[in-house]
Amino acid sequence: MEYNLNVEGETVAVSVQEEDRDRFSARIGDREYSVEKIGLMDGLLILSVNGKQTGIGIGDPDGGRDVVINGCPCFVNDDSMQPRGRGGRRPAGKASNMVTPPMPAVVVRVMVNEGDTVSEGQPVAVVSAMKMETTLYAPFGGRVVSINAAEGDKVSPGDILVDIEKVGE
């Protein structure tokens, strides 16, 4: 079986051969791996990779998995498969062309109104998460088409708080 996985933003192509119920071999580039299922213990998946045993923590957010190795989490998803959740959890880069919070947050205030003209870099909203405030700025100059969030609303990355229509392009 062939996998095309995205590991923290980089593609890793894996060719997998199932050996028996508890074992598969894999090739990544010119590296060969033999992987054995040792067991599951206290929420950790214990694998042996080329004879070296590792306990791996696995979380399953939307659209992929958080794989924790040696205390470091790392996000893996399978681009070739159907998304099982609401799509990729993490934006590919900074979603710098939208007014959206970088983390789940609560809206502290919205500083513009519908119809306002805003310039690039103008603060348009402040959100708060865990007692830390973050200001969101207009990604470009334009006209505020709609305000989609009010003070006290819980918002998530991807939610567009203020819709801005580019002007003069």
Add this chain to the structure above:
Amino acid sequence: MEYNLNVEGETVAVSVQEEDRDRFSARIGDREYSVEKIGLMDGLLILSVNGKQTGIGIGDPDGGRDVVINGCPCFVNDDSMQPRGRGGRRPAGKASNMVTPPMPAVVVRVMVNEGDTVSEGQPVAVVSAMKMETTLYAPFGGRVVSINAAEGDKVSPGDILVDIEKVGE
């Protein structure tokens, strides 16, 4: 709903009234209880019983549940329900009329042969569990009808290692 539970060998009759999704009230004798589901945390079921919160560990051996309260396990099963497993785990009393090990064990040796006549209290087999040997005795005098276990066999409570037919009764 009425429950007839067996709690560590004693019957407890409980009359239950479901209040809402997370709450029921119950009567046991003349005692009234209000039970609320608080949640599940690290494998413990957190209940509030008349406002007092308790974390309860729950294991599910065959035919009932081990309920762990304040570090003390206690076996509960529902006599009125279909047995879901292989029947009651614990013998009601000491199974003193059978040659059966008191715990999962390995047979160390069988000291009688088919056809032998044994007297009450005569040692007939030795089993070992966790480096401790236990001798099993003939519960009554009689004739050995069959030997059902050999040295090295893994045996469990309820397994009859030596069948003895009573003589002269």
Add this chain to the structure above:
Amino acid sequence: MFEKILIANRGEIAVRIIKTCKEMGIGTVAVYSDADSKSLHRMCADEAVHIGGTAPSESYLNADRIIGAAKKTGAGAIHPGYGFLAENADFARLCEDSGIVFIGPPPQVISDLGDKTVARRIMADGGVPVIPGADNSFSGPGELAKQADIIGYPLLVKASCGGGGKGMRVVRHKDELADSLASASSEAKAAFGNGTVYLERYIERPRHVEVQVLADRFGNTVHLFERECSIQRRHQKIVEETPSTALTQELREEMGKAAVQAAKAAGYVNAGTVEFLLDESGSFYFLEVNTRLQVEHPVTEMVTGIDIVRKQIEIAAGRRLELSQADIKPGGHAIECRIYAEDPANGFAPSPGRIACFRPPDGPGIRHDCGVYAGFTVPVEYDPILAKLVVHAENRQIAIERMKNALSGYVMAGVGTAVPFLRDVIDSKPFRKGETFTDFIDTHFPQWQPSIPDRDVAALAFIACEMWGEVSGAKGAETARPGIPTPWETLGHWRL
């Protein structure tokens, strides 16, 4: 002794306080907000009272509701933890007025020490070293120049009404003074409408060293030695340890004595922390007193064996401190790392959310004070502290190795943490050498980025889940017995 204590807090500190109460045979009452109905602190307590909405003002900061919960449940005392109402003199007074013991210092002490100028005066009067500076800021330039000679260089020109660095100048030489005074004053005038400035000794590359004190109602005051808390990010401590590598035994005793002196000067009762700035020459200056249990108290507990929360409760109940200074003999070395919900790959931005997978490390000399569990949704509205990982060992080097290994075994998914960052900090040369100053992070980790773990292993782990997770219903079933989960049924949870 109290029969029941209400804990007016949430998270790890509430859980930690509950543990000591249980050991003491004292009943515990948790309070919780809407967002915390499934929180660990709520579940750990004997009783729990819902006190209101998610906003702190409606719950954890709402004095009336908390007092109401204490009355309703018959709690004789309230432990405020840290944060929220812990240093609120009005709340302490309200407790007193309601006949409930506030587990902390008397209200007057809280308000005295909460006011920086009052606290500074108390300490100066009590003979505790304060940062040398002009206590009277209404002096003319000539007067200021004289004061500058007394204070010595380098010094700091500060705007009396200032803040945020505006109207502030570091003056390193006498001949820069006049210019700095003029420019600071004019900047201050522009920014705050008031050009008054004052002088203060500038402490270069300071360390933040604090001393834990305990004081009973009978005038017995002892200290439990120091904690070195210089490693901070955005003025938030992230790593603390004891003993401090900067202190000689002589200086340690001197600072301990100063802390006891500070506590006595303030009329302190209960557990408190006297914070000092320590400069490179070994001079130290009073900074402030934290009139509460400190986040980093576990390092002191680990080296002294003393349960500080127990002492707080005993003192609040009117017991005499049975410890003399000579009884307190710290042993070994302890380090704490704070585990915040933050995303190191995203500029350490807050990272609330649902904890999908959680397995903290354990083992000899490892303590994990924790306020969350697998499956819990970390609310967006509260402090990001999830847990504290603390290690104790024979000496600092072994403690570092222990912490490094413990961090490597810290498994948390779903919510970001700075575990990889902390491991790099602990394992860094300057940390190993004990060169821990308040500029540590800015100096040594200005542009830190997480290194990606072995991508191949991550990919193989992902495939292992896909492969062996899928078969749980089929192949897994053959070994399943009633009531006993096979590993792959369990695995099924996080692959649903």
Add this chain to the structure above:
Amino acid sequence: MFEKILIANRGEIAVRIIKTCKEMGIGTVAVYSDADSKSLHRMCADEAVHIGGTAPSESYLNADRIIGAAKKTGAGAIHPGYGFLAENADFARLCEDSGIVFIGPPPQVISDLGDKTVARRIMADGGVPVIPGADNSFSGPGELAKQADIIGYPLLVKASCGGGGKGMRVVRHKDELADSLASASSEAKAAFGNGTVYLERYIERPRHVEVQVLADRFGNTVHLFERECSIQRRHQKIVEETPSTALTQELREEMGKAAVQAAKAAGYVNAGTVEFLLDESGSFYFLEVNTRLQVEHPVTEMVTGIDIVRKQIEIAAGRRLELSQADIKPGGHAIECRIYAEDPANGFAPSPGRIACFRPPDGPGIRHDCGVYAGFTVPVEYDPILAKLVVHAENRQIAIERMKNALSGYVMAGVGTAVPFLRDVIDSKPFRKGETFTDFIDTHFPQWQPSIPDRDVAALAFIACEMWGEVSGAKGAETARPGIPTPWETLGHWRL
């Protein structure tokens, strides 16, 4: 330092050794038998080698297979843990001959101290107090009467070829001696075909007090103070603590010195334990030396902050012990309870089986050394020790409260444990008073039966599972989100 160590053991001690290796940056190799392919020690190690069948002789006692596994994986040293091959001089010699370092004392020391008469002679020659008695048992009645006067009363008449109490008599007064000699001799003759008897001082209500020692290859030997291990059931220790309530500071130092003397007399290298019997008058007598890591070593680690396994490895690697006796300052009080798989409701019979539910306590001052996990099937073939619960606190009283509370929070289902029994022991008056003698259990808990927890609450908990467990597929689903288990999906596991 070694790059890789093979741990020739299983269960909690193997896991504990692996933890220290990881902290030291040393690779770990586990060995496991058929029954242990899913065992915790196997999963925790960096590498694991299957060495054979379930029977100890085919695996954990099979020296050749273990040496083979070390060679195959390139392990430079073997840590034997306790039990199995830990005190096997032949195995230690085989390691040496194979160029693998045995982490323990030299083979000759193991064999000397493993022979009770040789050990007794070494100690007597080295000036270590041994139980007064006739070293020559071939004396006539007249000679024995003279020896009796030297030994003093009460004394013990013992059959030279005896065992199991046969041919043994306690003699309290001189005028009983002749009769006792005659009857013991005749009983011995009937039982063993040999009527020879000898005399030994009878120690009344003794305590079992042992001293931990560390010795390097360079002649540096220190002790880490005592452990009180008097509470035993069927000659198996179940509760250990340090310091002992029976020792004055003077006696403590005296016993410590005697232990160091014993180690030096034997030419000891590495960690070892010198066991003494302590009588009510404060006299102590050499019993034996355990030439290995002791089950109860954690209590010493907790009060001294010293990682004994680390010291073992360092000493085995030829490092010099950097500790002087004056550096070792124990602080606070530590207690250990052993958690065996045993059924207190069934005469403490072994209780192997599958662990259906497991949540050990945690918190400040609590350490849990553990060899199992939820879902693991505890094999029927090995020692019943599952885990050790250890607490440390400022003093004994607080340590008792901590242990009591920790035991109350110990959740294990599927496999029986003596947790309720241990709690009753810890909470008993004689234990609280420190009256811990080797007859403690027989005297105070001869007929102990577990008390049943509140039957009503147990019944309600059962119903709660039935009610809320059943709806997991239905009502639970509405809140389910991909990848995140709802509590009731998780609950579903144990109700399947």
